[in-house]
Amino acid sequence: MTPYRVLAEALEAVSGSRGKLAKIGLLADALGQLEGEELTVGARLLSGSPFAEWEQTVTSVGWATVARAASAVTGWDLDTIGDCAGAIGDLGEAVSLLVPEHEAEGPAILEVDAFLRKLGKQRKAAEKQAAIEAILRRTSPVEAKYLLKTLSGGLRIGADITTVEEAIAKAFGEDREKVARARRDSGDIGETALAARGHRLAEIRFRLFHPIGFMLASPIEDVAEVAAEAPIYAIEDKFDGIRAHAHRSDERVALFSRTLDDVTGQFPEVARALGHIPGSFLLDGELVAWTGQRPDSFFKLQRRLGRKEPEAELLAEIPVAFIAYDCLFHEGEALFEQPWEERRRRLESIAASGQLMISDVFSASDAAALERLFEEARARGNEGLMLKRRDSSYQAGKRGRAWQKWKKATATLDVVVTAVEQGHGKRAGMLSDYTFAVRDGEEFVNIGKAYSGLTDEEIRELGTRFRKITTARYGPVRAVSPEVVLEVAFDTLQKSSRHKSGFALRFPRIVRLRPDKTPADVNTLDDVRELYTRLTGAPSAPPAIPDST
């Protein structure tokens, strides 16, 4: 029975080491001590993941649940726990500074696994809290720290999953490419580690219905970045929907989202349509709202998201379609390593049945042709273009230069912050979530909320300021006096009843602080209406929608 402390101490050492090689060495040392089930679980925990990626399990533990458990174990009231997390910057780290050192041996690795699986099954926050309390009473500071970091979904020790892959390769004398392939195909760093130890990596095969990571594209700002080598790319419209992997065997169809969640039940019409296509395959593609033979706006699709079992009226009002653009597995054969051209050939062969919608593929020889394609894509209601190297393999879970996305950020707005909230995960304890507003006469009307774009340092400095200018507190939300001006960029502007302005920004991100501007200088609601008209061609009636936030 190897104690969890071995892993926690290894993670602490990794956190304190400089350079990837040192981190790999420390992780490899820890992995080398483990075998069997302890190795499987240990590799997952060292990569910060409580379960195998393919498992449809999450611990679902909220910040407040952990804070309450910490309060019960340490004897400090919740306010003090919250203040400590804020001061230290991380709840797990704060708790590790509040629990006493233990003489007795803490939980074993397999006990931690059982604890995490129990959390995955429990539905009530009170039950989860009791389980966390029970284990915290047995853990030393370093164990508490990494257990809680695992629950919050990020170890932040400067080692990602590829670092663990390299550590597995080093620990067991395997090739790291083979380790990476086995991890992708198995969807489990734990199973991969165990196979590497037994030199059985080649036996790992991709299995349908184990969700795998999505290949991601790098953004380009300017067509000039790719124009010179335009002919090497296959070009497709960039659809304004959500990515999905469609798994299909003789018996079953499943759709997985980018977060590797099973979303099959949310899109019954898509699952039914895929079920009519013969064969077994894994397709990458886009779920889009579908109106009149063309993709509709993301805003419409949004109303379908998160509905486990959409009712018939909604299905009729907003039908959803799946547009496939890649084929990763076909009739028992994994195609990840195949070039895009070959994967496309397979995709077209499946579409030959006439029952699968696939993307149109274009070519361009120069910048002018790319610009023309871009405008045509926009005219079709799509976001922009995807450029995919014709010779590229499918790099699951990675963002590389083989795929590029080109969309134009429409504009930026200067806004003022009206409310702030503590962030989660990496930014737990920091006031990092901002609600912001534009000016409407003497009033400020909210138009969106954004989470990122500033450095931790900036967020901390602003946090001090926000604490001072707080005018009211509603649970975790602080209303603040409108003083801090930000510049936000966004992809599109849509009408929305969520905010008092009657508009919402899609994918807002903070570009920079504008200390040079005062709240009087921020954009007005009239500016927003004008922008909306310019962007959509549609007139925007003054909104008469009550504020629902």
Place this chain on the structure above:
Amino acid sequence: MTDWLSPFIEFRPEGMYCGALDLYLDPPAAVPRALLSHAHTDHAAAGHGEVWATAETIALYRRRHPDWTGAAHAIVYETPFQASGMTLEAFPSGHILGAAQMRFAAGDRSLLYTGDFRRRPSRTATPIATPRARVLLIEATFGLPVFRFPSRAETETRLVAACRETLAAGETPVLLAYALGKAQEAAIVLASAGIPSVLHGAAWKLLPEYEAAGQAFPLSRAYESAPMAPGEALIVPPRCARTPIVQKLKKRRVIYLSGWALRAASRAELDADVLLPFSDHADFTELLEHVAEVAPERVVTHHGFAEPLARILTQKGVEARPLEEPSERHTEED
């Protein structure tokens, strides 16, 4: 709450003010007459007309502000003086060289202002005294239970061990320690282990004041005097962490000496390898100890985690409130 501090301290736009003595207490900007608890810049602003402080603090203030032309009035620890029916007495605060707590008394009322303080022993500061007072105005820089520092002996052992390991690996130990107080303490700790240190100019220029107080720095030299040699440790202020003086040392191990080192995030912020909670401030335990020993009827907390500390003291049955400060000041020397 102002009534808790009366008749000793009132608030004016310029800061805390003692009317009977016509003195501002650690004012954030220049005033005609200032009473300074110690020489850190967040307590000792430049350009005051007249300064009341310990002789060590005055000497450090002069060194940092060579062009200063104001008048200085030296206060001696535990030597009360009176004006307008009020008694002022300075006591060592254990924070840095010359640092003082200030006790005000009039009739049966008394107020102790701690300034920045530390109860654990130090290499360079006069050991703290614990006078009684009916009201305690206490700093709360580390006023949360997460801030508990290891013993002085353990901290020094860890510092020396980290430096020795670094040197043994053929690398340069780089200590991030602010220029007034911590840099000199670190140099003395290293010297006691036979490790030579190279000091950033901001710390080096203050050594005469430390030498005048009886400290010796036989193994230290100024950074400007020669390039770094093998076997030497470099001591620079934290603000230098990302500047060439540190970054150009390719083989280095950066050791951050501060109570804030308990925040793992400081590793990334300062590009540091070793985080050592080596502080000139009281940790949470020392704050509670000081409250218990001064045994005041009322406590006012200020600076740092004033609000949580007041709440925690209240929970423990001590009548306490945070000071409503018009503005917060934060510098590297917190």
